[in-house]
Amino acid sequence: MAEVKLQLAERGRGAFYLYEEGEKAGEMVVGISGTTLTVYHTEVDPRFEGRGLAKLMLEEMVAYARTNKLTVMPLCPYVHAQFKRHPELYNDIWKQ
Template sequence: MAEVKLSLQEEGPSSFDIFDENGKAGEMVFDIQGNDLTVYHTEVEPDREGKGYAKLLLDAMVAYVRENQLKVIPLCPYVHLQFRRHEELYKDIWNKINE
């Protein structure tokens, strides 16, 4: 079973990392400035694609954002696509100022 772990960095980007029985399977790279969490990149190892890992990373990020009362700037194509497809699920946390 996959597990998502948060890696917060004071310098440089932070990430949500997903691990399965074979080690690190993917990551979602982000940065926090003020009340905005900017997601830059989501990637899952090619041999682990199709297992829902990107969605698990997205769900972990969304939970963290809501818990910490942040807004998301989805520069990552995957996150942006999910926010656009399911706007009703994410409208409370989507910072559309830069849209």
């Protein structure tokens, strides 16, 4: 079963790392400054594509943002497309 872990370094830079079958399967690179969480890049290893794992990382990031009262700036094309496609799901956290 897939597992997502957030690792942040000093100055709020880090990533949500996705692990599947005991190995790193993807990452969502983020930065947090003040009350804004910026998503820069989302990537899933080609061996794990087609399993909905990018969506799983998106859901974890959104849950983290809501829990921590952050707005999200989706610079990542994947996240931006999801926010645009489903604004009803993300309007409360979307920094436009």
